[in-house]
C-alpha cells in the first residue's frame with residue numbers, strides 16, 4: 001500500500017513529463033554531426049575558397065557553436081524536461097558567461113582610451 | 122539524554138571487528154559527518170604543509186641578503202605556500218569541514234542530497250592534493266599561486282603542468298560540494314523550516330555554493346588552456362602564437378576574486394552563529410545579513426579587474442572596476458554593523474569561540490578597509506605588488522577565514538566529538554593567535570607602503586627591523602596554532618562529556634545528541650520558530666545569572 005502510494009506520488013511530482021525518447025537522442029546526435037561537418041566546411045571554405053572578413057567568420061563559427069551547445073544542453077543534459085528551478089540555474093550559468101564576455105571585451109574595446117600616452121592633460 | 126556518558130550509538134562508533142573493516146567504514150562512508158571528519162584531518166594536514174612553506178619564507182626574510190636559499194628556491198617556497206593555502210586549505214576549509222558536518226544537521230535532514238558525490242568530492246580533493254604534492258617533491262613550481270602567463274605558459278621550467286592539474290582536479294571537488302549544498306538546501310529542509318527561518322550559516326553557504334559552481338569552471342578552463350599551450354603550442358596566451366597573456370588574468374581573476382568570497386562568506390556565516398549565541402540575542406537585521414551574502418556573491422563577480430590595474434588593462438576598464446569595487450564593500454559593511462548591533466545590550470560571554478568571533482570582526486575591518494585603499498586606482502598604483510597587498514589579504518584570509526574556522530571548530534567541537542575542550546587553554550590559544558597574527562602582518566602594511574615589493578627575498582637593509590618583527594610574530598602565531606592541536610587532541614579522551622547543547626544555543630544541530638546518530642535525528646524535527654529565537658529577555662536573564670569567575 002505504502003509502496004503504491006509512493007509510486008503514484010512520484011508521478012504527480014515530476015513537474016513535467018520526464019522522458020526523452022531514444023529516437024530524439026539519435027536525431028539530436030545526427031544534428032550534432034551535421035553541425036560538426038559544417039564547422040569543418042566553414043573553416044575549409046575560408047582557407048581555400050573565399051576571403052571571409054574576420055567578423056563574419058567569427059559570427060559563423062560562433063553561431064554553429066551556439067547551435068551545438070543549445071542542443072546538448074536542452075536534450076543531452078535534460079534541461080528541456082527539468083524542473084523550473086533547474087532551468088533557472090542553467091540559464092543563470094549563461095548570464096554569468098555573458099558577464100564574463102561583456103566585461104572582458106569592455107577592456108579590449110577600450111584599449112587605447114584615451115589615445116595620448118602619459119597622464120591626462 | 123544523560124550528560125554522564127556519550128550516547129550508545131553515534132556516527133563515530135561502529136561495530137566493525139577488524140582494523141580493515143574499520144578503515145573501510147571510514148574510507149567508503151557516505152555519512153556527511155564522517156566525510157567532514159575526513160576533510161578535517163586532510164585539510165589540517167595541508168594547513169601544516171602550507172605553514173612549513175611559510176616558515177621557509179619567513180626565515181629567509183630575517184636578513185636582507187638572500188642567504189638561506191637562492192631566488193629560484195625562494196620562488197618555489199612562496200608558490201608552494203600560496204598554492205597549498207589557497208587551493209587546498211582556505212577554499213575547502215569551512216564549507217567542506219563545518220559545512221559538510223552542519224548543513225544537513227541545521228536543516229533537520231538525514232544527510233546531504235547526494236551522499237556519494239560528497240564522498241567523491243573528498244577523493245577528488247585528495248587526488249588533486251596528491252598531484253600538488255608530487256609536483257612539490259619533484260622540484261616545485263615558481264610561478265606564484267596566480268600562474269600568470271606568459272611566464273607559466275612559455276618561460277617557466279618548473280612543474281607547472283603537474284601543479285595545475287592538481288588545482289584543476291581539486292576544483293571539481295569544490296564544485297561538487299557547492300552542488301550538493303544547493304540541492305540539499307532547496308530540497309531537504311525540515312517541515313516548517315522556511316527560507317527566512319534558516320540559520321545564517323546556511324544562507325552563507327548557499328551564496329558560497331553559487332560562486333563555487335559558477336566560477337570554478339572558468340578557473341578550470343583558464344588553467345587547462347595553460348596546459349594546452351605548454352604541451353601542444355596552441356596559441357592562447359602567447360602573443361607570438363596569436364594569443365594574449367592578459368586574457369589569462371581576466372579568466373583567472375574571474376574565478377579568483379569570487380574565490381576570496383568562497384573563503385570569507387562561510388566564515389561570515391560562522392560568525393553570525395557565534396555572535397548571536399554568545400550574546401544571547403536574536404541576530405540584528407537577519408534579512409540584511411542573509412541578502413548581503415547573496416549580494417556579495419553576485420557583486421563579487423563584477424570586480425575582478427581590480428587585480429589588473431597595472432597590467433595594461435585599459436584605463437577605462439580600470440575605472441569601471443574601481444567603481445564597482447567600492448560597491449562590494451557595502452554588503453560587507455552591512456554585516457559588520459549588524460554583528461555590532463547584535464552585541465549591543467547582549468549578555469556577552471567571552472568563551473573561546475566568541476574570542477575568535479570578536480577577533481574576526483576587528484581584523485576583517487582592517488582587511489576590508491585596506492581593500493578599499495587598493496580598490497582606488499591612484500593608491501593601488503603606489504602599493505600594488507608590495508607587502509601592503511600581502512598584508513591586506515592576510516588580514517582577510519587569516520584574520521577572517523582562519524579565525525572563523527577555528528572559532529567554528531571550537532563551537533561545534535562538542536557536537537562533533539561529544540566532549541568539551543579545555544576552556545582555559547582555548548582562550549589562551551585564541552589570544553596568542555590574535556597577538557601573533559597582528560605582530561606578523563601589521564608591520565607588512567608599513568613595509569609595503571615604504572616600498573617593499575612582494576615575492577623578493579633580497580631587500581634594502583632599512584626594512585630589516587620590520588621583517589624581523591614579522592618573523593617573530595609568525596613564530597608566536599605558529600605556537601598559537603599548535604596549542605589547540607594539543608588540547609583538542611587531549612579532549613578526545615579526557616574532555617568533559619558535553620551533552621546535547623552545552624552552549625544553550627538555538628538551532629536544530631543542538632537538538633540531537635552529541636555526537637549525533639548516523640541519521641542525525643531519531644524523528645524528523647518540525648520547525649515552528651525563527652532562527653536565533655532567544656526570548657527578548659534572554660540576555661538580561663543571562664546577565665543576572667552571571668557569577669563572578671564564571672566564563673559563561
Ligand code: HEM
Nearest residue numbers: 381384385427428489492493495496505506510514517518
Ligand atoms: C572588502 C572588500 C575587498 C576589497 C575592496 C578588496 C580589494 C582588493 C584589491 C583592489 C586587490 C588588488 C591589489 C593589487 O594587487 O594591487 C586585492 C588583492 C587581494 N585580495 Fe582583496 N579586497 C577585499 C576583500 C578581500 C577578501 C574578503 C579576501 C579573502 C578572503 C581578499 C583577498 C585578496 C587576495 C588574496 C589578494 C591578492 C591576490 C594576489 O595578487 O595574489 N580580499 N584586494
Ligand SMILES: [Cu+2]
Nearest residue numbers: 378425427428
Ligand atoms: Cu579581488
